Amino acid sequence: xxxxxxxxxxxxxxxxxxxxxxxxxxxxxxxxxxxxxxxxxxxxxxxxxxxxxxxxxxxxxxxxxxxxxxxxxxxxxxxxxxxxxxxxxxxxxxxxxxxxxxxxxxxxxxxxxxxxxxxxxxxxxxxxxxxxxxxxxxxxxxxxxxxxxxxxxxxxxxxxxxxxxxxxxxxxxxxxxxxxxxxxxxxxxxxxxxxxxxxxxxxxx
Numbered sequence: 023x024x025x026x027x028x029x030x031x032x033x034x035x036x037x038x039x040x041x042x043x044x045x046x047x048x049x050x051x052x053x054x055x056x057x058x059x060x061x062x063x064x065x066x067x068x069x070x071x072x073x074x075x076x077x078x079x080x081x082x083x084x085x086x087x088x089x090x091x092x093x094x095x096x097x098x099x100x101x102x103x104x105x106x107x108x109x110x111x112x113x114x115x116x117x118x119x120x121x122x123x124x125x126x127x128x129x130x131x132x133x134x135x136x137x138x139x140x141x142x143x144x145x146x147x148x149x150x151x152x153x154x155x156x157x158x159x160x161x162x163x164x165x166x167x168x169x170x171x172x173x174x175x176x177x178x179x180x181x182x183x184x185x186x187x188x189x190x191x192x193x194x195x196x197x198x199x200x201x202x203x204x205x206x207x208x209x210x211x212x213x214x215x216x217x218x219x220x221x222x223x224x225x226x227x
Contacts, residue, residue: 023202026144033206046206047076053141060095063192064145065199070118072137075211078114079143079204083196091148098140105135113215132213143203150192159191168195 027033031052050069068078084092109119119127120135160166178190
């Protein structure tokens with residue numbers, strides 16, 4: 023994952039000058055706007071255009087049976103609706119409520135949802151096709167990017183809400199990307215209170 027971040031110029035050019043608690047990500051100009059890839063899935067970042075900081079990472083994908091594609095565009099709309107109608111339910115939305123919300127957001131406000139820019143971290147089209155599927159869901163020996171051994175695949179096939187193993191693999195890849203970019207954020211600016219990997223922690227705990 024780190025190699026991909028460097029390849030796409032998502033990291034600062036010289037990490038030797040960066041402190042442990044500072045952001046490792048380069049500027050927003052090196053990331054694609056979600057507006058340009060609304061039909062993609064994977065992991066995304068949220069950039070505060072007023073404070074000029076990345077403030078959250080997130081994941082957009084769903085492996086649930088009969089679920090509609092949960093793309094970047096869909097996920098952003100979900101965030102917008104929550105920031106407007108129920109910002110008090112999450113740290114992210116209470117930190118960045120919608121300007122038109124009528125809910126009490128307390129003293130946690132850092133800015134407004136309307137001033138946030140959603141950026142794609144790494145992702146793929148929701149109808150990924152055979153080539154993309156091979157890269158994400160095949161093991162390295164089969165031309166993929168990751169290691170998927172038989173024991174792991176059998177375990178993934180036992181997930182209760184799984185549609186098919188390949189979709190669960192892509193769900194895991196999206197969580198991996200989200201976690202990697204989350205680590206790169208400045209801790210004091212990161213408003214996500216979610217640990218990530220929620221569905222799998224619940225199913226495999």
